[in-house]
């Protein structure tokens with residue numbers, strides 16, 4: 001009897017591996033935002049049949065029509081994969097039993113108290129536990145605190161009475177893509193993979209080896225920690241240069257000149273630049289996941305918390321600097337017309353989630369300044385749910401620019417005609433060193 005059970009278990013992994021290697025494995029990607037859609041396209045390009053599943057009717061409808069809604073996936077690429085039946089989309093989770101691999105790419109935001117909100121992961125895990133069947137591989141790609149796969153997902157899936165590592169396989173492989181980065185893309189960024197058991201690792205490695213270089217680690221918890229370390233490393237270093245920017249400002253030193261010179265050192269230093277604060281789905285959020293988990297172990301992550309504090313203070317610093325500059329022009333912030341140039345959280349992308357520009361706009365409004373923005377990639381933007389306002393990108397006509405008292409360059413999109421903008425503005429506060437190549441810098445002040 002025991003031998004028979006062993007046989008069934010080894011059949012499960014052997015069959016799954018063979019299906020993956022032969023591209024016969026059907027893959028379901030749950031949550032098709034930025035991460036899920038790019039992953040689906042990558043898998044489909046390698047010959048897998050991919051079902052994308054999301055709660056969002058708009059996204060499902062767009063995918064089925066072959067329309068992309070993110071910059072890193074072109075309409076042509078998606079359309080051709082949909083036409084070849086390599087990618088399809090559904091709102092329905094009840095068909096997941098017929099898929100061999102399920103990859104979870106749902107959001108992992110913070111609660112209002114800046115604690116991890118893993119409710120999306122829990123919700124999807126409960127649904128999977130209803131439909132799971134022997135031979136399936138479940139992978140979490142969402143960023144989360146170390147222990148989530150083992151301590152949260154595993155107990156939920158175990159309610160199915162199937163045994164992990166034998167009947168089904170569970171692993172974590174964090175998404176490391178940097179959207180908008182043309183040099184380091186999904187195709188050449190190695191994938192860190194950790195399994196709940198060695199069989200789980202083997203199954204997940206078999207899948208990811210088909211699409212990219214893999215870095216196996218000893219557990220799903222290590223893989224989760226790797227991702228949080230990577231983003232915390234960025235947050236801490238950005239915090240350091242932001243703090244130096246504030247000191248240089250007080251000392252009358254151009255921080256950009258200083259950093260450019262420092263980064264010529266060929267070893268022991270890596271380039272990070274200051275800015276109006278951090279944004280997006282990773283840097284402002286992930287360190288808080290680590291800080292929260294560390295507390296469970298009576299451990300306070302001092303560097304990490306301090307960097308978070310400095311980075312979230314940057315919009316306030318920008319406001320102080322703007323007030324000072326307006327004063328010098330005999331103007332007050334109250335009643336001034338301020339234009340924010342670029343609201344996406346980084347260059348050349350349309351994603352403005354958690355963008356520091358949002359905080360700057362909110363602070364300006366609180367000070368009774370009149371605020372508008374221009375961003376060719378973000379035609380309209382919603383402020384926080386508290387505010388509920390929708391703003392629309394302002395056309396940069398000479399007439400419009402002439403009504404503006406100060407321009408804050410918050411994002412350095414390549415599309416900006418900075419010569420034209422500076423020439424037709426009275427005052428420019430450049431938080432990104434975007435105007436460094438301009439000849440006439442008279443109206444410009446740098447962070």
Ligand SMILES: NC(=O)c1ccc[n+]([C@@H]2O[C@H](COP(=O)([O-])OP(=O)(O)OC[C@H]3O[C@@H](n4cnc5c(N)ncnc54)[C@H](O)[C@@H]3O)[C@@H](O)[C@H]2O)c1
Nearest residue numbers: 031032033034035054055056105106107108142143175281
């Ligand atoms: N965007 C990035 O740059 C990036 C990079 C690396 C890692 N990550 C991580 O990857 C994860 C996903 O990020 P994203 O940027 O793709 O998020 P996103 O918000 O763009 O997409 C998540 C999708 O999940 C869907 N969803 C939510 N609950 C669902 C459910 N129960 N069933 C089906 N679909 C559901 C949402 O509708 C949404 O379309 C997060 O953990 C994030 O931290 C993001």
